[in-house]
Amino acid sequence: MSALYGRVALIGLGLIASSMFWGIRRGTLAGEVAGYARSAETRATARQIGLCDEVCDTIAETVKDADLVVLCVPVGAMEAVAKEMAPHLKPGAVISDVGSVKRDVIDSVGPYVPEGVHFIPAHPVAGTEHSGPTSGFAELFDNRWCLVTPAPGVPEAEIARLEAFWRGLGSNVDRMEPDHHDLVLAVTSHAPHLIAYTMVGVADDLRRVTDSEVINYSAAGFRDFTRIAASDPTMWRDVFLTNKEATLEVLGRFTEELFALQRAIRTGDGEHLHAYFTRTRAIRRGIIEAGQDTSEPNFGRGSGGGKGEV
Ligand code: NAP
Numbered sequence: 001m002s003a004l005y006g007r008v009a010l011i012g013l014g015l016i017a018s019s020m021f022w023g024i025r026r027g028t029l030a031g032e033v034a035g036y037a038r039s040a041e042t043r044a045t046a047r048q049i050g051l052c053d054e055v056c057d058t059i060a061e062t063v064k065d066a067d068l069v070v071l072c073v074p075v076g077a078m079e080a081v082a083k084e085m086a087p088h089l090k091p092g093a094v095i096s097d098v099g100s101v102k103r104d105v106i107d108s109v110g111p112y113v114p115e116g117v118h119f120i121p122a123h124p125v126a127g128t129e130h131s132g133p134t135s136g137f138a139e140l141f142d143n144r145w146c147l148v149t150p151a152p153g154v155p156e157a158e159i160a161r162l163e164a165f166w167r168g169l170g171s172n173v174d175r176m177e178p179d180h181h182d183l184v185l186a187v188t189s190h191a192p193h194l195i196a197y198t199m200v201g202v203a204d205d206l207r208r209v210t211d212s213e214v215i216n217y218s219a220a221g222f223r224d225f226t227r228i229a230a231s232d233p234t235m236w237r238d239v240f241l242t243n244k245e246a247t248l249e250v251l252g253r254f255t256e257e258l259f260a261l262q263r264a265i266r267t268g269d270g271e272h273l274h275a276y277f278t279r280t281r282a283i284r285r286g287i288i289e290a291g292q293d294t295s296e297p298n299f300g301r302g303s304g305g306g307k308g309e310v
Contacts, residue, residue: 004165006031009066011059011081012073013037013046014232015127016098018136020070021052023169026138036062037133046133060088068165071097071109076238079108086112094158095119100185100235102149102178104242110151118158122148123181124171125189131232142170143291149178179246186246190239191254194247196228197236 008030010017017035024030035052036059037043046055056062063069063085071078078099089095095117099105102121113119126144128135146166150159163173176184203214203222218226240247264272288295 002028003031004029004161004168005067007066008033009062009069010035010052011062011069011071011085012077013042013051013055013133014072015131015135015140016124017070017072018051018133019138019140020072020136020169022136022138023141027168029165029168030068034062034066042133049134051133051136059085063088063093065090066093068094068096068162071095071099074235074238075099075101075105075242078105079112082109082112086114089114089117091116093117094162096122096162098122098124100189100239101243102181106149106151106178118154120148120150120154120159120162121178122146122162122166123185124166124169125185126171129227129230131235139170141166144171146171146173147176147181148173149176149181182243183246183249186243186250190243190247191250193228193231193236194240194251195254196225199225200229
């Protein structure tokens with residue numbers, strides 16, 4: 001594919017940005033890629049592994065002359081980064097982001113977007129429990145969705161170019177209204193993460209079950225919870241603090257269903273349990289049919305870690 005942008009600036013050099021860089025290189029989607037991370041340590045690692053064509057020491061240098069700037073920092077850090085980069089943006093540039101929550105990013109970055117610069121928020125629904133500059137790989141976005149949540153008034157040609165960029169990275173692209181995005185993700189990602197964190201915490205609290213028993217006799221269900229619960233604490237703290245309403249709504253529904261199942265167990269209502277599990281099994285089949293996971297045993301992950309969606 002020919003380059004869609006001349007210079008792309010990636011702010012934050014963790015899992016998502018490093019995967020984007022390798023994907024941009026695979027697809028020749030940009031003339032050059034500049035990267036910035038706040039710590040000297042991450043910048044040194046990036047230089048060492050050849051991540052980005054240029055690793056800059058300041059945000060100002062990184063975004064200078066960039067046609068596309070992508071904010072790849074935790075959601076809670078977006079506002080400070082936007083404020084710092086705003087005076088250095090090229091007129092006509094596009095700002096985007098990869099944050100897991102959209103309404104909060106729009107509200108916190110939006111006010112700093114200069115006249116003549118276009119802000120097109122996006123969220124690649126792809127990830128792993130690993131983080132940092134060495135965790136990325138070009139295939140991360142292949143056949144996963146990237147949800148784009150443009151504000152009214154942004155030129156259609158710029159939205160289409162960003163969508164082509166994500167398709168070039170391997171993603172399927174869809175547009176969504178930001179609040180709807182946050183509700184959908186609360187159901188499919190945010191609440192499940194909180195449940196996984198809780199389950200692993202509960203196992204840790206059950207002192208009657210020793211640590212070695214938890215580790216040695218981990219059945220697939222619990223092992224999957226531990227994988228999810230190993231996700232980056234800063235990123236997930238920010239997700240819950242910024243997608244508060246939708247997450248609390250989903251957790252309220254979850255608690256009601258949990259109580260109903262708890263009651264069915266106590267009263268020996270096997271019919272209720274069977275009907276419930278039959279319904280959930282159909283949802284799992286739907287996910288496999290949509291190509292968003294595999295029916296292989298252990299989710300095709302083998303014995304090593306896996307590519308979980310985040
Ligand atoms: P990550 O691997 O932890 O990397 C985060 C990067 O942001 C690091 O380079 C870090 O710099 C930098 N950073 C952290 N706090 C900062 C601050 N206060 N100011 C400036 N820079 C800061 O994170 P990631 O997984 O790539 O996630 C990045 C974004 O993608 C998040 O908004 C997340 O919600 C979203 N996302 C993540 C996933 C996933 O599965 N991980 C999936 C989809 C979307 P240092 O290394 O110097 O600390």
